[in-house]
Amino acid sequence: MRCSRLKKTEMGLFLALGSVTILFLFFILHMTTPTCQLPKERLGTPTPLAPQAAPTRPPPVPCQANDSIATQPDFAEQPEHVRNFLLYKHCRDFQLLQDARPDKCAQPVFLLLAIKSSPSNYERRELLRRTWARERAVRGLRLRRLFLVGTAPNPLEALKVNRLLAMEARVHGDILQWDFHDTFFNLTLKQVLFLQWQAARCAQASFFLNGDDDVFAHTDNMISYLQGHDPNHHLFVGHLIYNVGPIREPWSKYYVPKIVTLKEAYPAYCGGGGFLLSNFTIAALYRASGILELFPIDDVFLGMCLEQEGLQPASHSGIHTAGVHVPSARLSSFDPCVYRNLLLVHRFLPYEMLLMWDALKQPGLTCGKLTRIN
Template sequence: MGKCCKCNSRLLCMCLLPFMMTGHLLIYIMVSIFVTMSYAPPKITIHYIAPGISANSSALASHPLGPFWNLQLEDRAMWNQLQHAWDRENNPILRGNTTGISRKPRAQLLTEIARTHDLNSFPEHMGAFIRSMHCREYPLLINQPEMCRRSSDGSGVDSPVLLMAIKSQVGNFENRQAIRETWGHSGMVEGNSNKKGGLVRTVFLLGRQDSSTGPHPDLKNLLELENQKYGDILQWDFRDSFFNLTLKDLLLWQWLQLYCPTATFVFKGDDDVFVRTDVLLDYLLTKKKEHILWKGNTNKTDMDLFVGDVISNAMPNREPSTKYYIPESFYKGMYPPYAGGGGVVYSGSLAFRLKEVSELVRLFPIDDVYLGMCLQRLGLSPSHHPGFLTFDLPVTDRGNPCAYKSVLLVHRRSPKEMLTLWKQLQSMPDQC
């Protein structure tokens, strides 16, 4: 009898065991849910800081205010829409392991987006820019393939320290000649106060005459004669208009890569500026020495120099009567920091990086702003130099040679004013 009870008790325990385990599990789950619902996580400070460097701390930096890849279209302006579409197509996260720029033809994407915009609503010159903004390749009509390989002055030095690339137009013969006879002289140039200088080469960047501005005399033969005499003209087969100036930057970078890849520095400017080339050489050679010393302690060999008169927090000009007018239907937002006013200087190695990144940035009709866009895409900012006087000296100082002592560039000067100023600076008083 006792034996039978033991068996029944054991059997009962075995039967009740699953129910007991299930009950414990239910209790555990209920307690977990209750704890989870009642748990309040600690509040995270909105201004999360991560390791880095900032102006407020030598060890910490604030987190980014926006996502690294912005996948949302913020507005419907045409340029922004085109750039947004390109950013998505070239986003490495969305493209996976594929590399390279968008494989969709630029003209096809432009046509697709242009359908949603009335091109006739834009000013005529803006409409002309939009219709051709996908074109980046133009044949050279006049080339100088030996510009950086010849040494006609007998110096034995072929690689220029400074290449002066001047944006000009076919009819601006006087401007080009004044530059050749003054600050744009091609050859060995001494630094200021007989300091060590270097080889300077000058080229003038031209397109075709813009026939849309009215009838012009045919200057083709005169231009050919000028080029035969001086051999410093680069001309491409595109219409030379204000909104096409950006093309001169793109085509210059292509030309540099093919024909002048060893230029240490590049100056890009207009043909109505005056540059103190000797002082500029002093500045650039000092920067080169600093870079050589600096790169000895790092693994970075490229020199990210881009200098000019930097304009920050600029907004597009919305006044239709100005040549800088950018309709809100074409572009919305702030401009990135950019160097404007007729002249900038940058390192030759940076020119090739600008060329590469320009393939990811839609053409913009204002060349100075476009350079700022490309720099921003590279994660760089232009450096401001007070010697770039893009808004000129005070009127009372313009005739005083001593006022130009610390000047690198002045905008604007006529051919006659260039020649006069050059002569005055050659005999600058010692007391300056």
């Protein structure tokens, strides 16, 4: 009985000593190791392994319709696209859904291709990337490419094509997409938004091609032509149009009623299918576009901007936005010799662009005098 009690006492002392030893060791370890800290990201400093994304500009406040315009005579009689233009023509701030890669203009750009494209025109964009709009250096001069896009007016279509454009942006980094409906009367808005982007992000580019995605552009010839010009001087060349005015017939794509403008004559302008301009001139367009009211025909609006700046557009015999006329009935209008010395022709189907670009690159191409267009 006594022996049992002694064993119990010894057991108690052993447990007590063990507990004291554990507490002592814990105290020593606590005093000799750093104090535990919260993770750096919880304190507001991101860790090197997980950098935070750069802050983005918050989306603009949705632009409200100018309802006062609806009280004007003849407003209710206008087609829907005209009414929409009048209600929202003051709106110029739209969210940029897809931006170009940051390095797009990081290095000196000699010729920047600003190509207007509709959201669903994927095949055209792919063909251009493979042909005349391929980013490359021509005689050591850098050529870069951008597609200017809005959103599909139909919400269900927009869901699809917005995903498509996001994929293109990830792969190619050449999509500028804004959150406005991509319609004919909004092409002017697309031009103005590009001028804003260019002034902020690509102000040092020397020259620009502004054109549609259904033109054939001989970009090698363009660079040869532009090498003879100073980017700090005025240059705006294309298919010159003058002595024309608004079409007042409602059936026309270019219908402009008097509620939009009372003027019966447009200033001289170049057809919007494609034209070349210099750094000097694009800066002038940017200044004027911030002063003038938007006009629904984009190429006419740019003519108005030039007039505002005291500048004139000019004609170039190598730019044909109304197609080409071959010099002989025995020749095909698709003969590559017809296009060998031209700069731009409107308009081409996607497969035609591929065929023409390939034909012009053939080293054995020989042409006679009859196929030359001046």
